[in-house]
Amino acid sequence: MMRQYLLPKTYSGEGTLTLSERDSRYLTKVLRYAPGTCFNGIDQSGKVYDLVLIDKQTLGISPAENGKAKQASDTLPSVKGLPRLHLLQCLCKGKKDDSIIRQATEIGVLSITFVQSRFCVSDASNKTIKAMKARNERYEAIIKEAIQQSGSAIPTSLTPEVLGIEEVPEFCKNGLGIFFHQDPLENQQSLGELLAGQTPNADIYLLVGSEGGFSAEECALLKQGGMFPVLLKTNILRAETAAVYALAACQSLLQEKPHLPL
């Protein structure tokens, strides 16, 4: 199922678009759209469009009136104004990153950035430029599919570089930076306390560890850089569960703030 079509990065307001071979195949063979089929679109800035398949290779594109696509009635989520969450994920083993990217995009994060930390089993610096390029293309394809299927109004972006952990505080400096640690640290606030003071349009950066968590030096470095440690009040989770859990916890606490009469 496709709830909306994500226009490519190269799109900049034209009335028509020539489809890539892959997208043409997807629309006409997988979804079996015939010429004349109308559907919803979104560009990389989150702007909404009405689309029509003109022929196998060509889309007709017009901006949606009042930002609401004509086909949107029952296929698009009704929630607007999700909190501005950013995921920073330490590199995990194997295909775990794929499922983290998929689920984070569904939930509606603005950006996904991978981080190299001491206890990461994978080491991005060993990869060739070519391998990194292939990796990013694969990750962007997962993001695109997740946006199209979930109908997310947030065009999640992938940071092309893998950050060193020492670069993380600078990356998060315009918002609230939180890192999830599995042992209690000194002067630690709870997630609810930290989020209670945030305005609705604050950027919130969530750094989730790899399987091994963070070293004491890394925790010190992150705290010194102005980031806040949080111990999730749950069991010890695998990295792929921790990312979804952290995003769901933050989004829910922020969305429910006005409804918690406590």
Next chain:
Amino acid sequence: MMRQYLLPKTYSGEGTLTLSERDSRYLTKVLRYAPGTCFNGIDQSGKVYDLVLIDKQTLGISPAENGKAKQASDTLPSVKGLPRLHLLQCLCKGKKDDSIIRQATEIGVLSITFVQSRFCVSDASNKTIKAMKARNERYEAIIKEAIQQSGSAIPTSLTPEVLGIEEVPEFCKNGLGIFFHQDPLENQQSLGELLAGQTPNADIYLLVGSEGGFSAEECALLKQGGMFPVLLKTNILRAETAAVYALAACQSLLQEKPHLPL
């Protein structure tokens, strides 16, 4: 990594236990425990034990003093008293149930129950008794592994029967029953509002739909049975993401209640 060993259902307080062939292999070959190795255990009621491998086939078992295992220092989660959550999951396609069971157990649900609803693609009633037995054994193995790895203090149980959706309200009658629906229904409260009134030891039952959600008739039936519809304030999620999201949202909102100064 194993944080604790889950004693089998047949264990009832003896000082030693003869290991199954599978568990013997796991402890001695995979984890390479030698005779004399001490480790933590938990039984199916959540009681904690100190264990020692006596020989390849035999465990020595003694109840942990004050409920705290000797080896627990840094390997077990420090969070006690998680909210009493129960997951009711409508049957999903393929291997999605596996990942839902795994993640729900990690997060610490008390029980997992599968439900047959109208829009389920899989149909449990077509399965033979033998196939259902094999399915339950596989699911219990996933739960066991997740409890052992996450160190969860909650011995998650699997309900052996698949419930029909009309049986769900009765199943949830001693607690708060919530079902997650993707369209707003009349007189709907938010998740935060619903949870705000709960006492810390209330049982909370969360019913998550299959890929197709719930039919209008099913929603009416669930509401009539005293269950509350909730619309999660997020994008449309796949079933496997929805389950983790719902559990994380409820657990966080309940755990953070005292910290939300609102």
